[in-house]
Amino acid sequence: MRRSGRPSPWRRQDMDTPDSGGMTPLGRKTAETGINFTSTTRFSRGLTFIRTHTLFGQSPTRRIIPQTSLLQENADPQKIAFLLRKQWTLYSVTPMYKFSYGLKGTDQDQVAILVQIASRSQLPFENAEDKVVWSGWFCCISGDDLLESVPEDFTCLSLFLANGAESYTAIVGSWFQKTFDCYFSRLTISPLNLAWMAAMWTGCKVDSHMAATELVFSVPCIPQSLDISYAIHPEDAKALWDTVQKTPGEVTQEEVNLFMDCLYSHFHRHFKIHLSATRLVKVSTTIASAHCDGNIKILHSKHLIGVLTLLTELAISQIQ
Structure with a gap:
């Protein structure tokens, strides 16, 4: 419904409603x-x-x-x-x-x-x-x-x-x-942004027990896809990030790439599988877990603002 006949410059009238989780017309009410x-x-x-x-x-x-x-x-x-x-x-x-x-x-x-x-x-x-x-x-x-x-x-x-x-x-x-x-x-969250999340959240300091950093990769196969789960001990993941990060409190694309490349190299050395040829679909850390489909679970109150800040940036990016 328009307000005062004024169109919104952000309105996307040429698109249908999304199939999954989309917005359908409001057609009924219930007393319950x-x-x-x-x-x-x-x-x-x-x-x-x-x-x-x-x-x-x-x-x-x-x-x-x-x-x-x-x-x-x-x-x-x-x-x-x-x-x-x-x-x-x-x-x-x-x-x-x-x-x-x-x-x-x-x-x-x-x-x-x-x-x-x-x-x-x-x-x-x-x-x-x-x-x-x-x-x-x-x-x-x-x-x-x-x-x-x-x-x-x-x-x-x-x-x-x-x-x-x-x-x-x-x-x-x-x-x-x-x-x-x-x-x-x-x-939705791209593999690139999932990699950012893995690096940024692994580097966050927490006072409580730290969970493993887990990465899930999708391997397209016929007749069905195959997922590879890669869990890294939290102390090992944090130690790796500490050797990669140059400036505390700041993360660069170069550091994210190096962090992921090191994990890929370690996995290939043990299992002879090139994870770079797969698609990163999920990241789980002590701070939060996120899936490429756009599902997230925030786990640590201290870093809530950091998680929401990153998600807000991604939401704004999709608008523009």
Whole structure:
């Protein structure tokens, strides 16, 4: 539905709705479900995130690992915990026209919006609580590059994370698309960006127990594909990264390539298989796990802002 007849410059009218996780028309309501909109944690936009590329859509040559102190000081621990250890499906969202809920609290803050679908109990108890069956988060962490170019009437919450049935995602997405003249698209993760995640997350310092760094590679075969799982002991992976990384807190494409090449060489030496000829489809570390299909599970609260910053960059890149 258009607002005041004004078209959105980000609207993609020539594309059909996605087949998987796409947004279908909102055609029915049930008395058993309700949708709640909640303005949640304000993530500070003051966190430093430097990009050395000049245009989105191009792979950066260098990324700064964001600090998390401001998030830890200002955010509600319960809301952070809500994001952890759930499988979220990622979407990229174009700026929303005249979005009328949950705008910025101050010029320095960017608000994250929680949307939930709850199933109401049929039992005749006054204190019976609704059961949340689906959750979605809108956010735009350190998305300053796009925010500066967005017209006044538009709100940029470019990253959307959904947890629950795809049918509910389609209903919510369809309503937002019609109401705020925006477009949702499934956010997939390329092998290159998965390699970045493997390197960046392996290099993160954690106080708790570290899990193995696991890489999953897909080998196209007939009649069915074959997956190769490559697990590296966390101390070995961290030691390798420490020999590769030149500047603490900063990661370059050259360092990512060298890190992956070393892992490939080690695997070939033992199994005589060239992993460079396969396709990296999944990365799992202590910090988070991510799949090329656009599914992610965030595992460590200390590095939540860093994970969301990278995902926001990928979402914005897909928009432009």
